[in-house]
Amino acid sequence: MANTAEDRARMPEGTQKVLDKRTLVTDNKNLLKYLRPGMHVLDVGCGSGSITKGMAEIVGPEGKVTGIDPGEALIAQAQANYGDVPGLTFQRADIHTFNNGELYDVISSARVLQWLANPIEALGKMRRLLKKDGVLAILDYNHEKISWQPALPPAMRRFYDAFLQWRKDVGFDNHIADNLAEMFHATGFSSVNVEPHMELTQKGDAHFISKAGIWAEVAETRGHQLVKDGYITEAERLAAVEAYNAWLAGEGEQMQLYLLAVEARM
Secondary structure: OOOHHHHHHHHOOOOOOHHHOOOHHHHHHHHHOOOOOOOOEEEEEOOOHHHHHHHHHHOOOOOOOEEEEOOOOHHHHHHHHHHHOOOOOEEEEOOOOOOOOOEEEEEEOOOOOHOOOHHHHHHHHHHEEEEEEEEEEEEOHHHHEEEEEEEOOOHHHHHHHHHHHHOOOOOOOOHHHHHHHHHHHHHHOOEEEEEEEEEEEEEEEOOOOHHHOOHHHHHOOOOHHHHHHOOOHHHHHHHHHHHHHHHHHHHHOEEOOOEEEEEOOO
């Protein structure tokens, strides 16, 4: 049984397929108003590097982008895929202990704090790594405010409720998007900007199946962790995948993820 937050946050094999589909423009566009050529940028929880690569393309070879992630396999993949991009480096590191002696114009962390048991501590560390007038930009979810139309089939509803409880039991904040502004203030930021970046996908959209299908992928990957930890049975996991895929192919009309960008300057 995975009893610690670190154990449960560890990405199982196959999860990186979700990360590989993401780009700066479509999935982290809140950063576009800040990034400029020549900037030094830190991407905390860079995963397999697809969004980080987009940052490097904007700051250009005269700038520098560093992507850090505690996942050894993810960093290896990022280096293999994007290691030749000028000004872009990847390093296996945890934000709590990371220190390369540099300060940054922009620090970004997208969909990462939801997997930390003490996000305020991580925010404080990121704040200390900012240059004067530097920007901290966090993007994250409130998992309790996701909506599906029509409602989920019962088998997937059981899985999703178990997923939320599995997260909650080790201290992950399922509402973190709505709590980030208060955390920023507690960390020492005085002026905090909050922007909605809801992720809505509807039947008829070109990528409806792949985007709304994220929960089938979660059940197929992290679902094994829930089974191992005793939150669901293997039969319930398989039933959730089958029911959700049927919902996607049939009556499913839309899914909206509740996502906020919370940002502040030093």
